[in-house]
Amino acid sequence: AQSVSQHNHHVILSEAASLELGCNYSYGGTVNLFWYVQYPGQHLQLLLKYFSGDPLVKGIKGFEAEFIKSKFSFNLRKPSVQWSDTAEYFCAVNVKTMEYGNKLVFGAGTILRVKS
Amino acid sequence: DTEVTQTPKHLVMGMTNKKSLKCEQHMGHRAMYWYKQKAKKPPELMFVYSYEKLSINESVPSRFSPECPNSSLLNLHLHALQPEDSALYLCASSLSTGGEYEQYFGPGTRLTVT
Numbered sequence: 331a332q333s334v335s336q337h338n339h340h341v342i343l344s345e346a347a348s349l350e351l352g353c354n355y356s357y358g359g360t361v362n363l364f365w366y367v368q369y370p371g372q373h374l375q376l377l378l379k380y381f382s383g384d385p386l387v388k389g390i391k392g393f394e395a396e397f398i399k400s401k402f403s404f405n406l407r408k409p410s411v412q413w414s415d416t417a418e419y420f421c422a423v424n425v426k427t428m429e430y431g432n433k434l435v436f437g438a439g440t441i442l443r444v445k446s
Numbered sequence: 447d448t449e450v451t452q453t454p455k456h457l458v459m460g461m462t463n464k465k466s467l468k469c470e471q472h473m474g475h476r477a478m479y480w481y482k483q484k485a486k487k488p489p490e491l492m493f494v495y496s497y498e499k500l501s502i503n504e505s506v507p508s509r510f511s512p513e514c515p516n517s518s519l520l521n522l523h524l525h526a527l528q529p530e531d532s533a534l535y536l537c538a539s540s541l542s543t544g545g546e547y548e549q550y551f552g553p554g555t556r557l558t559v560t
Contacts, residue, residue: 361545366551373551374538375551376548376549425545433491433494435491436489439487
């Protein structure tokens with residue numbers, strides 16, 4: 331079955347520290363990859379997405395992610411985090427199923443807390 | 447307008463009640479989704495509507511009944527729910543069900559079943 335793994339459930343960083351959140355997926359076909367963020371009390375928002383082309387994609391608020399096909403990974407990075415980046419981050423993979431077509435599968439999420 | 451709205455924000459219902467959740471978008475999206483999110487868990491897909499037709503039902507119990515009256519509206523009718531159905535119910539929409547289209551999420555309805 332298709333699955334998405336996020337390596338860390340909780341991450342605590344100080345402001346200005348660098349961030350890398352791991353995401354691996356198990357699906358052999360063509361994938362579309364997403365990172366969503368959920369700030370406290372707010373709804374899920376798209377951070378960035380990868381469909382094709384340059385495997386290094388840039389998103390909002392200084393985030394970027396790199397798709398490494400050979401490693402089935404799509405890790406999220408930010409060089410210098412801010413207190414306002416405190417949120418829960420979800421990696422998601424859109425997989426094509428034989429029965430239904432496309433379906434978005436989420437990882438378990440990583441809660442990031444940035445200390446000011 | 448890139449907003450998906452959901453009503454109500456909070457709902458408390460007994461196990462014998464019938465209630466409905468509503469979702470609306472005016473982005474011209476032709477795909478709409480219902481997800482269930484339990485505390486500290488990721489969203490789990492329940493239903494997908496494509497061009498107002500149900501295209502995915504993820505083996506959801508019949509006490510949840512979706513309805514798509516038109517391309518902008520999505521309802522979830524609830525009847526005879528169980529306490530374990532308490533969760534955040536999220537609605538989302540996308541241009542179509544093609545994998546390259548991002549989904550826009552609403553703020554959710556926090557449901558408590560007593």
